[in-house]
Amino acid sequence: MQDLRWPTYASREITLEAATPDGEGGAMHLVDTEGKVYLDAVTGVGCAPLGHAHPLWVEAIHHQLQRLTTAANTFFTGPQQRLAARLAALFPIDDARTFFCNSGAEATEAAIKLVLKATGRDTIIAFDRAFHGRTLGAVALTANAHYREPYLRCTGEAGPERFAEFRVLRLPFGDLDAVRAAFAAHPERIAAVFIEPVQGEGGIYPATRDFLVGLRELTRERGALLGLDEVQAGCGRTGDWSSWTTLVGDAPELRPDLIWLAKALGGGMPIGACIATAEIAKSMGSGTHGTTFGGNPLACAAALATLRIMEEEGLLARARQQTPLLHRIAAEEPIARVKEIRGVGAMIGVQIGEPAEQAAAPLARRLMVEHRTLVTICGGHTVRLLLPYRAGEPELRAIWSALRAVLSVPAA
Numbered sequence: 001m002q003d004l005r006w007p008t009y010a011s012r013e014i015t016l017e018a019a020t021p022d023g024e025g026g027a028m029h030l031v032d033t034e035g036k037v038y039l040d041a042v043t044g045v046g047c048a049p050l051g052h053a054h055p056l057w058v059e060a061i062h063h064q065l066q067r068l069t070t071a072a073n074t075f076f077t078g079p080q081q082r083l084a085a086r087l088a089a090l091f092p093i094d095d096a097r098t099f100f101c102n103s104g105a106e107a108t109e110a111a112i113k114l115v116l117k118a119t120g121r122d123t124i125i126a127f128d129r130a131f132h133g134r135t136l137g138a139v140a141l142t143a144n145a146h147y148r149e150p151y152l153r154c155t156g157e158a159g160p161e162r163f164a165e166f167r168v169l170r171l172p173f174g175d176l177d178a179v180r181a182a183f184a185a186h187p188e189r190i191a192a193v194f195i196e197p198v199q200g201e202g203g204i205y206p207a208t209r210d211f212l213v214g215l216r217e218l219t220r221e222r223g224a225l226l227g228l229d230e231v232q233a234g235c236g237r238t239g240d241w242s243s244w245t246t247l248v249g250d251a252p253e254l255r256p257d258l259i260w261l262a263k264a265l266g267g268g269m270p271i272g273a274c275i276a277t278a279e280i281a282k283s284m285g286s287g288t289h290g291t292t293f294g295g296n297p298l299a300c301a302a303a304l305a306t307l308r309i310m311e312e313e314g315l316l317a318r319a320r321q322q323t324p325l326l327h328r329i330a331a332e333e334p335i336a337r338v339k340e341i342r343g344v345g346a347m348i349g350v351q352i353g354e355p356a357e358q359a360a361a362p363l364a365r366r367l368m369v370e371h372r373t374l375v376t377i378c379g380g381h382t383v384r385l386l387l388p389y390r391a392g393e394p395e396l397r398a399i400w401s402a403l404r405a406v407l408s409v410p411a412a
């Protein structure tokens with residue numbers, strides 16, 4: 001089939017058509033235009049935590065479609081109010097206030113504006129391997145040079161003498177001394193530290209508890225903010241609503257200042273959210289930021305249904321089991337070419353080559369074409385599994401066997 005899109009995505013041989021119901025909850029398999037069925041460990045890059053077309057999720061959207069789908073953000077809407085209240089109850093942010101948008105990158109943009117405005121400072125610390133999105137502000141925080149360098153002129157990383165709306169200071173992930181030194185060198189400039197508690201696109205690297213707690217303490221000491229990009233790791237994927245809770249715990253004195261979400265939040269409908277303390281959110285007065293579609297009633301109803309179904313079906317507990325399950329399967333049937341399995345809950349990376357090798361792409365293609373298992377790669381060297389939360393031993397065993405087959409048999 002001719003690709004009529006911009007050539008921005010590596011083209012795939014597969015044209016997906018629909019989900020195939022599994023008889024329980026959301027579908028874990030997809031069918032292509034030729035009728036071939038695939039196990040889906042991509043889920044729209046983490047956007048279908050319930051699986052696809054969960055009947056209760058579809059019903060909630062259908063219900064909302066018949067009531068109200070759009071309203072200007074100058075009005076309150078019931079679904080948006082209810083969702084803001086839900087997020088305030090579920091996420092570890094004090095006296096939470098939420099800005100709704102449509103995607104992860106937009107949530108990052110909201111976070112950038114908020115911390116710059118709330119502190120009056122101009123610098124954000126981001127880390128090696130970080131991924132925060134592709135809009136200009138978000139891509140400035142993203143580490144991958146391939147994504148970022150064509151736009152340096154516009155993003156200001158080169159320094160304040162360039163077109164700098166804000167500066168990004170990039171530091172090694174996990175290196176608290178480097179963060180301490182940066183604060184000492186720029187005492188009045190650092191507005192915030194932004195971190196993915198579990199790095200996703202960079203290769204599935206969870207931060208240690210000590211590093212996260214250290215960042216919390218340092219930012220507080222220095223009058224800066226701590227922002228968590230939970231676009232990929234949030235909303236139950238690590239086994240808790242917030243990956244911060246999984247990695248750090250729920251001590252109230254350690255809570256971050258802001259958390260932003262997208263992907264899993266809508267269960268497959270586009271929505272993003274930046275949740276911040278009332279204390280800092282108050283700096284975003286009327287007219288300082290906005291969006292037409294963000295937080296529309298349809299997307300909010302989808303998100304409310306997603307959170308409710310996760311709760312009713314105990315899906316967080318199931319997500320939590322996935323990484324330990326894969327470790328168990330791997331210990332029973334080791335594959336020599338697998339270097340490492342890293343993960344938290346339903347966010348798993350199987351590292352194949354060394355970081356510089358870019359070994360995972362041909363492998364991922366074979367998993368998809370020869371074994372009908374859809375996967376993405378991250379960090380170049382790692383096969384990433386973002387399964388629906390209810391996936392368990394049968395799906396993980398099927399993936400492991402497919403991996404074994406492609407790693408032991410060279411490509412034809």
Ligand SMILES: Cc1ncc(COP(=O)(O)O)c(C=O)c1O
Nearest residue numbers: 103104105131132133200231232
């Ligand atoms: C941690 C993180 N932040 C931001 C984004 C950007 O989200 P979106 O693609 O919805 O703009 C992503 C997307 O993969 C992500 O993983």
